[in-house]
């Protein structure tokens with residue numbers, strides 16, 4: 001987030017004080033108004049931390065209060081809340097509930113949880129400020145419990161909740177008092193809007209270590225933060241609305257997502273001079289007696305990926321030919337199978353380490369998937385001069401990194417980067433947000449078209465064939481991986497159309513995805 005901060009500093013130096021925050025708050029208030037439909041008479045609760053994120057919430061609250069909403073700000077650190085924002089809210093008629101800092105969190109947690117909120121309802125209703133304590137040290141447990149009860153009561157009766165606990169300045173997991181408010185937010189029946197990003201998620205990495213607010217909508221300022229695009233944090237963000245506050249972000253972004261127009265430019269389209277060899281031949285070394293289906297599905301993907309021909313090597317030749325008679329089937333190993341422009345190795349390959357080693361020794365681009373990932377020798381991958389694209393899911397990535405699966409799922413961006421660095425290869429980490437990372441650093445591509453329907457057996461085999469085919473037709477590993485993920489996601493959506501799909505349906509829908517991309521960009 002340093003780049004965002006630097007851009008903010010630069011812009012702030014040129015603008016009147018507070019102008020950026022006013023832009024942010026105006027966008028935030030407008031999004032809240034859209035969500036509420038009618039602002040007048042609605043009850044809005046703000047969760048306000050001690051930084052500028054809380055300031056945004058307070059100014060937005062003031063705007064909503066001026067339009068007739070009943071606004072209550074729950075101040076997590078009353079003495080450090082954004083002073084001008086607080087004054088604006090009070091001028092607009094907003095009320096505050098001041099959380100008395102917890103001295104000993106453990107003791108008070110129970111009291112707060114089973115607290116009888118009826119007792120404190122009056123305090124909340126009669127306007128003005130609930131209990132205040134001088135400092136954290138002097139806070140007594142009864143006061144603390146009471147202020148939390150008041151806050152909980154207000155939250156329970158709210159029509160809209162704004163999470164301004166922390167933004168990009170949040171460090172580590174939420175502190176105990178903040179975590180408690182996040183838990184109240186979780187049980188709120190109304191819509192929750194996160195200010196800039198859900199409090200508790202890591203803005204840079206998308207990691208969530210501990211409690212975090214689950215939002216229905218996140219209104220973010222200036223730029224999409226990685227934490228809003230990468231799982232698991234992405235799930236906490238709900239839908240994301242970007243408010244332009246005029247930031248001019250320098251340098252390379254951390255993440256990028258291809259759009260239709262980008263994919264269209266990348267898709268290999270045959271010209272008048274093309275013949276099947278010029279369009280590229282993709283070799284598929286996959287399948288085994290036990291898993292012939294993986295070979296069939298990888299070939300199915302490869303036939304839809306732009307290569308001029310598909311060569312199959314392995315023990316599932318009969319199954320492949322029965323389904324796809326256009327395949328060139330060889331009964332020799334990859335080295336003797338004839339020239340290809342790229343290899344796919346691994347889907348359903350069982351324990352055939354020799355095919356993996358032969359393919360890795362070739363001088364053409366190679367995609368390694370599934371069993372191939374386990375069988376590939378790391379030094380052999382690192383020694384390659386042609387591009388290598390590895391396509392693990394979280395479990396396979398975890399095995400390669402020697403960490404538990406949950407660690408990869410919790411830190412997808414870092415895991416993809418780490419694996420790319422270790423193997424000196426491009427890594428496509430499959431999952432609900434598929435990421436593609438190059439070994440030299442640079443922006444990681446996040447796929448915007450994924451759908452949960454793609455979590456079906458064999459769907460990864462189709463993706464491998466498709467990406468391998470794009471490699472054979474001349475795309476680099478990063479482009480081939482991200483373009484394949486894009487088309488595959490779209491195909492999954494078209495094939496599913498709201499119902500379960502099989503992997504072969506996804507392969508069948510890939511041409512529709514191509515047409516969609518090419519038509520729309522015309």
Ligand SMILES: NC(=O)C1=CN([C@@H]2O[C@H](COP(=O)(O)OP(=O)(O)OC[C@H]3O[C@@H](n4cnc5c(N)ncnc54)[C@H](O)[C@@H]3O)[C@@H](O)[C@H]2O)[C@@H](O)CC1
Nearest residue numbers: 020021050051052053166167168169170171173174175196
């Ligand atoms: N700088 C600017 O000009 C702008 C900043 N904006 C807002 O300002 C935010 C960043 O503000 P800040 O830098 O003040 O930082 P934040 O408001 O994100 O958080 C910092 C505050 O939270 C507390 N805190 C940190 N980690 C915590 C944790 N784990 N649990 C509980 N409390 C914690 C700190 O003590 C500090 O007071 C952005 O996310 C955005 O919402 C917007 O107003 C747009 C303009």
Ligand SMILES: [K+]
Nearest residue numbers: 163166195199
């Ligand atoms: K927030």
